[in-house]
Amino acid sequence: MTLEQEIQKRRTFGIIAHPDAGKTTLTEKLLLFGGAIQTAGAVKSNKIDVGTRSDWMEIEKQRGISVATSVMGFDYKDLKINILDTPGHEDFAEDTYRTLTAVDSVIMVIDCVKGVEKQTEKLMEVCRMRNTPVLCFINKLDREGRDAFDLLDEIEEKLDIKVRPMSWPIGMGKSLRGVYNLFENNLNLYEPSKTKKVTDVVEIKGIDDPALEQHLPQSSVKELREEIELVNGVYDPFDTQQYLDGKVAPVFFGSAVNNFGVRELLDCFIQIAPPPVPRETEERQILPEEKKFSGFIFKIHANMDPKHRNRIAFARICSGVFKRGSNYYHVRQEKPFRFSNATAFMAQQKETVDEAFPGDIIGLYDTGNLKIGDTLTEGEKGLYKGIPSFSPELFREVINLDAMKAKQLEKGLNQLMDEGVAQLFTFEMGSRKVVGTVGALQFEVLQHRLLNEYNAKARFDAVSIYKACWISAEDDAKLDAFVKDKYRHIAKDKEGKLVFMAESKAWLQMVQDNFPDIQFHNISEF
């Protein structure tokens, strides 16, 4: 097969949701369709159990298990589909953001009872940064959910994206009778079943086909016809290009646990979702069909065993062909590396990979040379674009408790930051080091891992910092003047970018008002 054919065969997407919306269940049904797993219940939830939410060792163990399930490849109708799962736990939101840089599109799961939830909104913001195409699955139709039109309005309003229903529910909860597939113009009647793989669809000739009445009560047919008329009146016809540009989200309705409405979603997805898309770097755009290999690291998972400090770096292939055992150029370190041990993720197994193509995700064993955002090429220099960091929510100062081990502490902190456990900010004044995280758990993780893996003792003390804002200005002199004026509150992130550490919301607002020429950013990429 040619490189072009390999590319056209691939669909790499992320599956995102607020916890409990049904992400794991939907993933499992998709894998069942692909024949990648045989029984329901085989996919381990990436969700942290309620009972262990405060026990990070347990969480890390669960995360260890979830490495295998965080990327799942399977074949479906001549296509190679790669699903990237994302952690639902809020404290690992950064992980999710980074994973989204490695996908070409996403499927977003929404619970029809709860509608758009907090995490869904945050995730959508990330998708919008790259105009990632989004397809929505409104789940749990077997429950008494909210009105379909209301749900669609809420998506448009809260997620700031236009929607286009592709299927339409016939009833909901106890009165759920089926879904009408607007994309294929057929009818899927509902039969609750947790084990059935495929439900038969009823072929009909459009919504006016009298055959509808043979399958549904007259009152349902009447209501369905009225609703479809309304749908076609309110929403523009589906336009694939608008979806690919991230402007319109096609919406499907179903019930993942009953494997209902999932086939419609998958069959439409494989027709409209994009194959591997080009990637921007600081130098130029990389096209997937370029002959030379390139890829980047978006996730690093540490080994739980402290005796073996090796890690798995997840690389997304952007162009060319990855060949195991070849030398590849590490752009940041400016030297070649050889990866003799690479892993492919097929459903639940990991298997050694000899060749991989654009869109594929491979696991590379690493002893500390790779960090998130690193690019590997076949020799080309300068092809680099890091992965954005978001302003953390919690801040604490690092206090070294053993003066003899300062080096170990520094090394440990650096490596753990490379893995993306937290973010480090070093103050210009006095070299104070402050760590920022999304959740309180990460401080415990850091403390424990510093001690066990690097033999470094540290404490994390409370500091009064409300927000870290990356700063920029059109006029360098104005930026310099601001930095001088506020030098006690200026730090640098790991990349050396300038950050303003605001003590409170009110004070940040005041500073912003007083310095209108300075831009304050919540994201390190602007």
Ligand code: G4P
């Ligand atoms: P997540 O990965 O997004 O966090 O969600 P997950 O798939 O684990 O689903 C969360 C809960 O919602 C699960 O119930 C799951 O069975 C249920 N669920 C998923 N799809 C549907 C659906 O279409 N209808 C209904 N009624 N429920 C659905 P649980 O009680 O937390 O776990 P379990 O013991 O049932 O597995």
